Amino acid sequence: MLEVPTYRRSRLSGELPFRILTLGSVLFSASVVVALVLVIMQKSQILWPVEAPLTFLTSSGWFGATDPSGVITAAFGAWPMIWGTLVTSLIGIAVAAPIGIFAAIYLVELAPKRIAALLTFLVEIVAAIPSVVVGLWALGELSPRLRDSIEWWIASSLGQFIPWLSEDPQQPSDTSVFRAGIVLAIMITPMVAAVSREVIRSVPQSLREGLVGMGATKWETIRLVILPTAKVGLFGAVLLAFGRAIGETIAVRLVIGMNITAVPTTLFQSGSSIAAQIAGAYGEASPIEKGALAGLGLSLFLLTMSLSLTVRLLMWRSANKMVARA
């Protein structure tokens, strides 16, 4: 006779706690993000009755005080910081995007295997450099060098007709917006290159062969097939790197100069950025000033969040396109 084993009650007892645990982790993370936004929003509340958000965002100058009778005056202007954040990041991405994408093309399409392996290894090493170390180097080594070479060169040539590229020849500044942009470029280039590399690698080999089979040169293959096909992914890579540049605090702070009361008239003068200002001013801030800092933090969060959302939506859309074709 066959011995039929009796079933134990299936051990569903472990399943529910596990699901709760894992779901709980997701919910916890979500609530951290939500809490972050709410807390910062709440801390900025103190400012809005005294200064309208629009004024805050568009004016310059950084002053606020509470007089003995409790009356608060606030004239915090976030505009120089917003301007600084955007301009430095734009300079950074304008330099890093073409260089990073070309470097990725080189790695995928042109480099012989050994060199590609070596370069990839080097990129690993270089990615381990903490941003504060890049800032240290920029402060000591890069900044004076850039000031005395490139900035001087541009100012004395293009700067003669373009006011925002000029500088005072007697007193070139120790810190500048331009240099902060260059430091950001150096920092985010590996990121652009790494993500672009993945995007370019995912272009199917059959497309390359199709063009080569028609007698196209290597550059023509890159120009006519690889770049157009990878366009969306590359744009996403650039946006991601832009988001990183916007949030960078320390390297920028060391090099930009903390001129928080006005937008500089040329790129070669000191400026400031949102992140740098928050990192600098929180210490001795009065409650009203903390409110202003929270307002700054809020605008920074809005900037980075819209970038993250845009990238993810782009990726979803292009994934949909691929599926539709198949």
Next chain:
Amino acid sequence: MSQALSNRPGLDFSLTPHDIKRRRVNQLALRIIQIAAIIAIVPLIAIVFVIASKGLPHLNLSFLVNGPLERPTGIVNAIQGSLVMTFVAIVAAAPVGIAGGIYLNEYASRNVARVGELLIDVMLGIPSILAGLFIYFAIVPILGHSGWAGASALTVLMIPVVMRTTQEVLRLVPAGLREASLALGVPQWKTTVFVTCRTAISGIMTGVVLAISRGLGETAPLLLTSQSSNDTAINLGQPMNAMTVVIYQNAGSSDPQVVATAWTTALVLFALALILNVAVRFKTVNNRIF
């Protein structure tokens, strides 16, 4: 029959002037691309050399074991602080990140998974200064400027790194493995833990190491939370020093000795980050992420 092409290739295989022009354009373009690749890497390689040349002269044992108030000066409290706060942070962040990654990949419906993807994107994109600001507003009033506050800020930054990496490696585990286990009557949660995760364990560990790497390299959030101190005793309830903070505070000094300390600290920090990153790479290459 249409007109023949003005430049029908024919079979003579000689190069038309247009062909030669294309060849030249090709060579020029490829040369530019090569130069771009070099420009991309050169500044950072230069930094590595500078770190070594400026940091090595002052690197010795006493630098690593002395406190900042002793003579000769040392960064032992900064090293301790960095390691302790990062350790506390990863102890909190890793389970949350791994569990979250498991849920999003194994249990979530397609829509929930999409929302989760978005959530991790946003969380990854949070600038570190804002994590610091958040903890400064929320935790510091309760716990004061302390190691706990610093570790909390780091936790916020580490969770998405672990979660994303976990989700991605779990996605790579073939469906067949899960099905085989379920077909044997193993409950789903055990399948997930003992089969799927075990297969992906190497990748999950990679995610943890990457998060640790991020934690060690952060400066801004610590400035707002754990700040700094010269105390060499490890006390999480008090402000704690960290290597990144030391570098930052010393960087702008006019005293060359102080700047030298910054460079040597940078060397120690970089070496640590390098060991972590390379170890991850080795492991991945040898175990092929599974």
Next chain:
Amino acid sequence: MESKTTSSSARAITNPSSGAVMNNDRKSVIAMQLTDVEAMYGSFRAVNKVSLEIQARSVTSFIGPSGCGKTTLLRTLNRMHETLPGATVKGSIEVNGVNLYGASIDPVRVRRSIGMVFQKPNPFPAMSIAQNVASGLRLSGMKANKQVAEIVEESLRKSALWDEVKDKLNEPGISLSGGQQQRLCIARAIAVEPEIVLMDEPCSALDPLATLKIEELISELKTRYTIVIVTHNMQQAARVSDTTAFFNMGADRGGFLVETGPTTKIFTNPTNKLTEDYIAGRFG
């Protein structure tokens, strides 16, 4: 100038270098002459010495079991094989008296005169249908104008695709069905009027109806182009080609040419026993 191979004056001769059996006809025009061609991946010899002739304005098919080097050999004909890292070619391939592998010959130039259609249709996703067909022309420097448009239309007509796409020339190339995409790739290849068109298992990714259409197309195209087609489908070779070359895998896992000759002869009365066994389905 055009002449098809006729078998009436066929004589069987044994090629001294490869030992392959060749059926010779003095009346045909030879488009390509392969002499002792070998193809290597690093040190692995994928194709052992092959010598054969490709007749002009006809269809030659390479048949044989998987892995016997047919595709590798095909790719040496337009110097695509060497684009893979470590891949090399020995021997000579002469077209119009010129050795394609001569020192002064630019491979890019070779590929313009010898077109290729691939196993999996690969229209360029970033280009419209018209742009796809015109891509070779644009590469040669023709500006977008009426002449290009005319050539695009003519190529699409020759590929039996015009009627199906004439109203949607600006749609992306990948919006077509598999069979249509492959005909698009053929139109693209012939738009530049190559003398020789190579086809690497062009129907293997297609359904039977699309396959039939493409086979009909090949029969029409051979009046104007020399076609060399690799196929793992024997019946297709029998239907479509004038000359057939049968390859097999040797003990060293490299391919070698067993026999070549007019298709009817290969399929009804092959000289080599291996050929006969393969045709009869005893292996492969």
